[in-house]
Amino acid sequence: MTPSSDDDALSWGDEDDPTLHVGSSSARAEPTRKDESAAERPALPDGYTAVGRGAETVGAPTDEHAPALGNVALLVIGVLGGIYLLSTIGWVVGGLRLKGAADFLVAPVAYQVSLWLAVAAPAIWFLTVLWLTARSRVWVRFAWLIGGAALLLPWPFIMVGTVGR
Template sequence: MSTGRDDDALSWGGDDDPTLVSGARPSASEETPPVLPRGFTAVGKNREKVGRIDADGTVTMPGEREPMSSATLVVLGVIAGAYLLFTIGWIVGGLRLQGTAQFLVSPLGYQAAFWLAAAAPALWFATVLVLTRDTKTWMRIVWLVAGMVLLIPWPFVMVGAVGQAVTP
């Protein structure tokens, strides 16, 4: 299947070659943004447009967010996995208590509380990620760990494998 242009890569067609890309050249006069090393602070007019040079030599401009470190991503992944296990724990523990709990509260009230409890870990995780977007990483981790303490699936802990008494 020859297209007639098989040997084009082996020869020079000149400036009138139809495959030649033409258009505006990028201007060589593009301004490099002003940057300062860490520890220096820009003052005066347009100080919000001055970037900073990071330790690895990359430039971070004021509008850009710093990328998360690998350690932070691993910690967030582990915490997200724990929150997923908490959601599963609330579902399993809530289903095991369903017959007993419906004697105490109405079935509609139980279902609402059950699904709210099952969704609470995911809601807490998403809320912390959104609300701590502009804060320090350690503050985000503190709020996520506080949520882990607050959202322990007590029905699973008390009725599940941990809370069962061993009868001889």
């Protein structure tokens, strides 16, 4: 009985197929040249590692790359990036809200410089941590990002808010 096209997907194929014989040296034998240099060996894309028989003939990447992050780590970094964005908005709103009171305490130029440094601080911290911890463990990156989010809370917004006097 010949299998139909629907049954082909459920069958293991022909048992005499030479590509299915894992133990056969003739099926896996690859022609190699004695004068083949490391530069001529096939290279893998970044992040891939050759395993199994013949893996030593595959050229390894020459430079160190940052470890790849998983989906959960990327999601957490995105959430922390959103927190830093909200912190930046909080510094803008809270800082502009305190402008009238700050004119009595400091020079207007000093207030403007300190306000815009405070507004830029969350973005600078976030990007600097991502850059400096690129080759570190994931928990180190998260520790610095969470610590920065706590350190850079927009206190003028938290204490005064947007409510009029």
